[in-house]
């Protein structure tokens with residue numbers, strides 16, 4: 001990868017010299033681009049920044065409807081009052097690569113046989129290469145009464161920019177009673193986040209002297225607390241020591257705001273098919289998620305709705321000039337910003353190989369992903385692993401399954417800086433080189 005990365009620089013000058021794409025100004029948007037990137041989130045910007053820099057002015061368009069770019073991993077800290085909401089966001093205009101054309105609209109549909117995307121405003125944009133990075137869809141409406149109760153009377157979620165600050169407010173206002181935390185059976189982004197907020201809330205209630213009056217229950221639609229045993233085993237010890245009850249194979253189905261009850265579908269075991277109803281005083285919901293509808297309905301999707309790409313090269317399995325990465329892709333690994341650091345390097349290498357005609361050296365993604373499992377306001381377990389092998393892929397030469405302050409500080413103070421200063425600018429390929437440097441497995 002590093003040889004290929006350094007080749008970016010020389011290719012950049014070459015591209016600027018030979019580019020046939022005319023320089024155009026913001027007010028004159030062309031309808032055709034060398035590369036169209038769908039989505040200006042973590043994945044889209046980390047790719048678009050390098051491509052725009054390499055291919056030159058306005059060769060790259062980013063289709064992105066939002067005025068604001070969020071660093072969502074910070075929302076665990078925002079929801080527990082350890083960071084402000086403002087620290088998690090930046091105006092899209094500030095992070096959009098200078099040399100890219102920002103098309104402030106949504107993609108409504110794809111027409112990969114004609115190399116075009118159709119925008120919500122009806123315009124058609126054509127491309128030589130397409131990169132799909134539109135994230136995952138949060139399906140709030142799939143839980144009865146959730147949309148109308150979110151942010152009210154103790155019901156909250158760190159998974160929405162609209163409610164994440166309510167989590168902090170409701171944790172601090174809580175006076176004891178039943179606290180429920182949910183995790184759905186669907187794929188979600190950052191599979192650790194539904195439980196991280198439980199550890200942080202429990203710590204606050206303990207410090208506030210109301211722990212004895214508080215029952216904490218975690219409901220997961222899955223059969224394990226975390227996919228990788230090395231970390232799951234430590235998390236189970238923490239739950240036991242801190243009296244956190246784990247309920248497996250239970251999916252939140254309904255909220256009854258008048259009686260303050262949560263209704264769960266039981267997915268396995270003797271009670272399979274029945275429901276379980278519990279009163280709540282505090283309810284942190286992780287909504288079911290899935291592939292975005294406009295991708296699911298397109299020729300780009302696989303049977304589950306994700307953009308159907310090769311898990312190593314990130315190239316589409318049917319359309320050679322289409323790539324995808326991040327949460328909307330079919331890559332069978334845990335959906336995180338950390339995973340995108342490694343994916344974006346691979347995608348850029350292979351796409352630039354296509355453009356410059358030297359696709360002999362194919363870069364391959366190994367499923368790397370990471371989840372900083374915050375277990376308190378001064379400690380965390382830094383899970384790093386390959387979703388392809390299920391094996392840990394740790395960066396540091398110590399056992400990362402143990403709670404540590406150093407990895408907490410790294411996650412809370414250093415990684416956000418790396419994100420804003422390097423990742424969205426296309427200059428952060430993840431920790432692989434440090435892993436080699438430290439000689440860790």
Ligand SMILES: Cc1cc2nc3c(=O)[nH]c(=O)nc-3n(C[C@H](O)[C@H](O)[C@H](O)COP(=O)(O)OP(=O)(O)OC[C@H]3O[C@@H](n4cnc5c(N)ncnc54)[C@H](O)[C@@H]3O)c2cc1C
Nearest residue numbers: 039041042043072073106107134135190326327336337338
């Ligand atoms: C509470 C929480 C905690 C998390 N914690 C961590 C963590 O600790 N570590 C970690 O690595 N990851 C974490 N994540 C996950 C991480 O934020 C995501 O995996 C990452 O943001 C995915 O990047 P993405 O670009 O695929 O999607 P996003 O960053 O969500 O971006 C998708 C973009 O596509 C745009 N878009 C959507 N539809 C369209 C359309 N039709 N046309 C054009 N554009 C469109 C959206 O507006 C958005 O800007 C967390 C997430 C949450 C919510």
